[in-house]
Amino acid sequence: MNALPILMVEDNHEDELLTLRSLHKVNLANAVDVVRDGQQALDYLFREGEFASRPGSDLPAFVLLDLGLPRLSGLDVLARIRADPRTTALPVVIFTSSSEEEDRLASALRGANSFVRKPIDFAAFAEKVARLGIYWLAVNEPPLAGR
Amino acid sequence: MSAAVSRSAIRSILAASLPVAACGVQLLCWPIVAPAVWFFFYPTVFFSSWLGGRQAGLAATGLATLLVWWHFLPPVHVVAKPGPSPYLTAALFMVMGTLFSLFHERLRRATRRAADHEVLKTRAAAATLLREQADLLDRMSRLAKVGGWSFDTRTLQGTWSPEVARIHDLDPSYQPNVRSGLDFYHQEDRPILARAVQEAMETGRPYDLELRLVTARGRLRWVHSICDPVLEGGRVVRVHGALQDTTERKETELALRASEAGYRSIFEQAGAGVVEVDGATGRFLRVNARFCQFVGYSEAELLGRSFPELTFPADLAQDLLQTRRLASGDLQEYATEKRYLHKSGAIVWGALNARLLHREPGGACALVSIVLDITEHRRAQAELDRLHATLEQRVLDRTTELQAANQELESFAYAVSHDLRAPLRAMDGFSQALLDDCGPALTPEGKAHLGLIMAASRRMGGLIDGILRLSRASRCELVRIPVDLSALAEACLAELASSEPARRVQWRVQPGLLAQGDFRLLEAAMVNLLGNAWKYTAGTPEARIDVAQVELGDRPWIRIRDNGCGFDMAYADKLFKPFQRLHRQDEFPGLGIGLATVQRIVQRHGGELTALGAPGHGADFYLFLPTPMPMPQPFQESA
Numbered sequence: 046m047n048a049l050p051i052l053m054v055e056d057n058h059e060d061e062l063l064t065l066r067s068l069h070k071v072n073l074a075n076a077v078d079v080v081r082d083g084q085q086a087l088d089y090l091f092r093e094g095e096f097a098s099r100p101g102s103d104l105p106a107f108v109l110l111d112l113g114l115p116r117l118s119g120l121d122v123l124a125r126i127r128a129d130p131r132t133t134a135l136p137v138v139i140f141t142s143s144s145e146e147e148d149r150l151a152s153a154l155r156g157a158n159s160f161v162r163k164p165i166d167f168a169a170f171a172e173k174v175a176r177l178g179i180y181w182l183a184v185n186e187p188p189l190a191g192r
Numbered sequence: 193m194s195a196a197v198s199r200s201a202i203r204s205i206l207a208a209s210l211p212v213a214a215c216g217v218q219l220l221c222w223p224i225v226a227p228a229v230w231f232f233f234y235p236t237v238f239f240s241s242w243l244g245g246r247q248a249g250l251a252a253t254g255l256a257t258l259l260v261w262w263h264f265l266p267p268v269h270v271v272a273k274p275g276p277s278p279y280l281t282a283a284l285f286m287v288m289g290t291l292f293s294l295f296h297e298r299l300r301r302a303t304r305r306a307a308d309h310e311v312l313k314t315r316a317a318a319a320t321l322l323r324e325q326a327d328l329l330d331r332m333s334r335l336a337k338v339g340g341w342s343f344d345t346r347t348l349q350g351t352w353s354p355e356v357a358r359i360h361d362l363d364p365s366y367q368p369n370v371r372s373g374l375d376f377y378h379q380e381d382r383p384i385l386a387r388a389v390q391e392a393m394e395t396g397r398p399y400d401l402e403l404r405l406v407t408a409r410g411r412l413r414w415v416h417s418i419c420d421p422v423l424e425g426g427r428v429v430r431v432h433g434a435l436q437d438t439t440e441r442k443e444t445e446l447a448l449r450a451s452e453a454g455y456r457s458i459f460e461q462a463g464a465g466v467v468e469v470d471g472a473t474g475r476f477l478r479v480n481a482r483f484c485q486f487v488g489y490s491e492a493e494l495l496g497r498s499f500p501e502l503t504f505p506a507d508l509a510q511d512l513l514q515t516r517r518l519a520s521g522d523l524q525e526y527a528t529e530k531r532y533l534h535k536s537g538a539i540v541w542g543a544l545n546a547r548l549l550h551r552e553p554g555g556a557c558a559l560v561s562i563v564l565d566i567t568e569h570r571r572a573q574a575e576l577d578r579l580h581a582t583l584e585q586r587v588l589d590r591t592t593e594l595q596a597a598n599q600e601l602e603s604f605a606y607a608v609s610h611d612l613r614a615p616l617r618a619m620d621g622f623s624q625a626l627l628d629d630c631g632p633a634l635t636p637e638g639k640a641h642l643g644l645i646m647a648a649s650r651r652m653g654g655l656i657d658g659i660l661r662l663s664r665a666s667r668c669e670l671v672r673i674p675v676d677l678s679a680l681a682e683a684c685l686a687e688l689a690s691s692e693p694a695r696r697v698q699w700r701v702q703p704g705l706l707a708q709g710d711f712r713l714l715e716a717a718m719v720n721l722l723g724n725a726w727k728y729t730a731g732t733p734e735a736r737i738d739v740a741q742v743e744l745g746d747r748p749w750i751r752i753r754d755n756g757c758g759f760d761m762a763y764a765d766k767l768f769k770p771f772q773r774l775h776r777q778d779e780f781p782g783l784g785i786g787l788a789t790v791q792r793i794v795q796r797h798g799g800e801l802t803a804l805g806a807p808g809h810g811a812d813f814y815l816f817l818p819t820p821m822p823m824p825q826p827f828q829e830s831a
Contacts, residue, residue: 059618066625113610142613144660145606146668165613165653167621167646 049106050076051178054086054122055140056114063167064109064140067174075106075182083117086110087125090132107136107158107181112143120151127156134188136181207244210236211256215263222264229264229278230285237289246297253289257282330354337437343370345393345428352435359415359437361407378404378412385417389431396421396428402438414442464564465542467499468549471519471557474498474512486542486565488535499561504531504539518548519557529566541570598667605663612656619649658785661716662770665792670710677705677750680718681739688726697729699737705750707817713793720786721752721813727780728756728811747816755810759803767803 051068055061061079068077080086088094090104108126112119119139126132138159139152152160161177164170214236218225225231233256241249265278330353333339339355348371354364360376370389377385381403388399399419406412419433459466465483469476475498484491487502503511507530517523527545534540546561623642631639681701689697707714722737729735738753759767759774766772770788794801798818805811 057614057618059621060614063617063621063625066621142610142617143606144657163613163617165616165620166650167617167624170617170621171624 048075049104050078051107051109051182052086052089052105053077053079053109054081054083054114054119055079055109055111056081057111060111060163063170064174067171068178070171071175071178073178073182078105082115083119083122086114086122087117090126090135091129104132104135106187107138109138109140109177110157112139112141112148112152120148120155123152123155123157136185136187138177138181140177204244204248207240207242207248208251208255210240210243211252211259214256215259219263229260230281233260233285234288237285238292241289241293241296245300246293249293249296250290253286253293256289257286260285334358339435340432341368341373341435342430342432343368343373344430356435359407359413359435360405361409361411376405376407378406380404388419392419392421392431393428396423398433402442413437413439415439462562464562466560466562468558468560469499469515471515471548471559474500474515477558483563486534486540486563487532493535502532504533507531515546515559518546518559521548524548529570532563540565541567601663602667605660605667608656608660613653616649616653616656620646620653623649655783655785658783658789662785662789662792665713665716665789665796668710668713670713670796672708673711675707675709675711675714677707677714677718678703678739680715681705681722681752684715684718684722685726685737688722692726695726695730695735697726697735697737700739702740705739705741707797709797709817710793713796717790717793717815720790721815724786724813725752725754725756725811727782728758728775729754730756730780732756742814744814750815750817752813752815753810758805758807758809758811760807761805764803764805768801 053061053064055064065077065079078089080089085095086108089096089099090108092099110119110122114122117125119141123137123139126135126137136158137156138161139148139157140161140163141148142163144162149160159177159181161173164173211233214232218229218232221232237249237252237256240252244252261278261282265282333353333355337355337359339353339357339359341350341352341356343350348369350368350370350373352368357364357366360366374382374386374389385401385403388401391397392399398421399417401417403415403417404412405415414437416436416438417433418435419431421428422430422432459478459480462480462482465486466480467476467483468478476494479491479494481491484494487494489497489502500508500512510528511530514523514526514528518526525545525547527543529541529543531539532542543564543566544561545563546559549558549560551557623646627634627639627642634642678701685697685699685701689695722739725737729737732755734755736753736755738751740751740753741748742751743749757775757780763774766774768787768791771784772788773782773784775782791801794815794817800814800816802814803811804814
C-alpha cells in the first residue's frame with residue numbers, strides 16, 4: 046500500500062465530512078487532500094495558482110471527483126486530466142449523487158476509471174467509500190506507482 | 193285521210209287530162225309547128241307523169257296517142273308523104289310516155305322514202321330527248337325530294353310522280369285519290385290540309401303548307417305541300433301541285449332552335465356572368481344579368497363599354513394579349529383569374545374562361561367569356577393564408593416554449609437526482625455519526641428520534657428515485673427491439689427470491705412471451721409488476737405468481753396473477769396514479785410510483801394496462817403490447 050495522498054474534489058461540506066469519516070473508519074494511512082471546485086482541482090494537479098508551491102509528491106494516488114462542481118464541472122476536469130500527458134494515466138473515480146445514464150456514459154467516454162454513486166443510506170455510503178479506498182490503494186496496481 | 197286521198201285523185205285526173213289542153217294548143221299553133229305532130233305532146237306526158245304519177249302518165253300517153261292519131265296524122269291510105277311512118281312515130285311516143293311515167297314513179301317513190309326516213313329519224317331523236325328529260329326530272333326529283341301530283345276535281349282520282357310515292361313510302365304504281373292521300377297526314381295537320389284542299393277545289397285558291405305526314409311504313413316526315421288549281425271556264429277542273437320532303441331541314445331547324453333556346457337559357461339563367469365581346473375592340477356585345485350584378489353596371493351601361501375599361505390595370509396587359517391570341521386562332525381557350533373594377537370603385541375578382549364564339553367571313557369575331565365571382569373565395573383564401581402563416585408561427589412559438597419547458601424539466605430532474613440527495617445523505621449520515629460517536633450519552637428516546645430522522649431521509653431518497661424513474665420512463669428515447677418477456681420475468685422473480693430467501697413463493701412463467709419494445713423500459717415494467725406481486729403475497733401462506741398469455745377480446749394479453757391481498761375495485765382508478773396507494777405503509781410499505789411508471793411505459797409502447805382484483809383474492813394485471821407474438825410454448829413449472 047503506497048502512501049500517496051488521495052485528492053478529493055467535493056464542494057459539499059457534509060459529503061466531504063462523511064467521506065473522510067468513512068475513510069478514517071477503515072484506518073487508511075493516506076492523507077486526503079480536499080479541493081472544492083474544478084479549477085482548484087486542476088491547479089492542485091498541475092501545481093498552478095494557489096497550489097504553485099504545493100509540497101509533497103507530484104500526483105495523488107487517485108482522484109475522487111464529484112460531477113456537480115462550481116466553476117469547472119467534474120466532466121470538464123476529467124477531460125483536462127486526460128488531455129494532459131502528465132495526468133493521462135491518473136486513476137479518476139467519479140463519486141456523485143447522480144445516477145443519470147448520460148453522466149455515466151459521458152464519464153466513461155472521457156476516461157473515468159470508475160463511477161460510484163453516493164447512496165443516501167449512510168451505512169451503504171460508508172461501505173462504498175471504504176471499499177473503493179481499499180481497492181484503489183491496496184488492490185489496484187497503478188501504472189504510475191513510485192513516481 | 194279521205195281529204196288527202198281525194199286531193200291526190202283530183203291531181204291524177206287533172207294530170208291525165210293535160211293532153212286535151214295540149215291538143216287544143218297544137219290545133220291553134222298547127223300552121224307554125226306542122227308537120228311536127230308530137231310537138232306539144234312530149235312535154236305534156238312528161239308533166240302529166242310528173243304531176244300525176246305512173247298511172248296518170250300512162251293514161252295521158254294513151255290519150256295523147258289517140259288525140260294525135262285522130263286529129264293530126266293523115267290517114268295512112270290517103271297520102272304517102274315523104275317522112276317517117278306514123279306508126280313508127282306513135283310507137284316511139286308511147287314508149288317515151290311509158291318511160292316518163294316509170295321514171296317519175298321511181299322518182300316519187302325515192303322522194304317519199306327519203307321523206308319517211310327523215311320523219312322517223314326526227315321522231316326517234318325526240319323520243320330519246322323525252323326519255324332523258326324524264327330521267328333527269330326523276331333524278332332531280334329524288335335529289336330535291338320534290339314530286340308532282342294532280343287530281344281531277346270531278347272524279348277525285350289522280351296521279352303523282354314516283355317521288356311523291358316514295359315520300360309516302362308507297363310503290364310508284366299506287367293509284368292515289370284525294371281521300372286516301374289525306375289519310376297519310378298527321379292527325380293534327382289533317383284538318384288543316386283538308387280545309388285547304390276543299391277551298392282549292394271549290395274556289396281555286398292555291399295553298400302552301402308545312403305539314404307532318406305519316407308514311408305507309410309509319411315514319412313521321414315533314415313535307416312542304418304546294419297546290420295550284422287549274423281553272424277552265426271559271427270552274428276548277430284539276431288541282432295539281434308539288435310535294436317536298438323537308439324532314440331533314442325541319443329537324444335541323446328544330447335542333448338549331450332547341451340549341452339556341454338552350455344557349456339563351458344558359459346565358460340568362462347562369463349563376464356565372466356570361467358576356468360576348470367583340471374580338472377586335474373588346475366591346476361588350478351581350479351581357480347577362482349575373483355579370484351586370486358582378487360589376488355593378490346596368491346592361492345598357494355595359495353595352496356602351498369595352499372590357500379593358502372594366503379591367504384592373506395591372507391585369508390588363510395579359511388579358512389583352514390572350515384575347516388577341518384567341519381572336520387570331522392561336523389559342524382555343526383562355527382561363528385566368530383577374531380583377532375587375534366594380535362601378536363602386538371596388539376591386540372584384542373573377543375567374544374567367546374565354547373562347548372564340550364565332551368568326552364572320554369578313555374576319556370580325558366574337559368571343560364568349562364566362563366569369564365566376566370569386567371575390568369572396570379570394571378573401572377567404574387570403575384570410576386562410578394569413579391564419580395559416582400565423583398558425584405556423586404559433587406552432588413554432590409553442591414548440592419553442594415546449595422545448596424550453598422540456599429543457600427546464602430535464603434540468604429539474606437532474607437537480608433532483610443530484611442536489612436534493614446530498615442533504616438527505618447528510619441527515620442520515622450525521623444521525624448515524626451522532627449515534628456512533630455519542631450513543632452512550634443519548635437517552636433511548638433520543639436514539640429512537642435519530643432512528644426516525646434516518647428512516648425519513650431514506651424514505652425521501654426512495655421518493656426522489658421513484659420520481660426520477662417515472663420521469664425517465666416518460667422522456668427517454670424508445671429503442672424497439674425484440675424482448676423476451678418470459679426470460680425477463682424469470683430473471684426478475686429469481687432476483688426477488690434471492691433477495692428474500694426466507695419467502696417461499698411458487699411461480700410459473702409461460703415461456704416464449706415475446707414483445708417488441710425498449711428493453712430497459714420493459715424490464716422496469718416487469719420489475720415493478722412482479723415486485724408488487726411479490727410484495728403483496730407476503731401475507732399469503734401458499735403464495736403463487738403466474739405469468740401467462742390469455743386471449744381477451746381478440747387480443748393477446750399478458751396476465752400477471754398473484755394470490756396476494758388483492759385490492760378493492762372501487763379504488764381501481766387510483767391504482768395507476770403517482771403517489772396514490774391502496775395500502776397503508778404499515779401494511780405494505782411503498783412509494784406509490786411503481787404502477788404509474790408501468791402505466792407510462794405501456795402507454796409509450798402504444799399498449800394497454802388494466803387490473804382486476806378483490807380484497808383477499810389476489811390481483812390480475814393485464815398487459816397488452818401491440819406486436820405480433822408467436823405461438824406460446826407449453827407451461828413449465830418452477831419454484
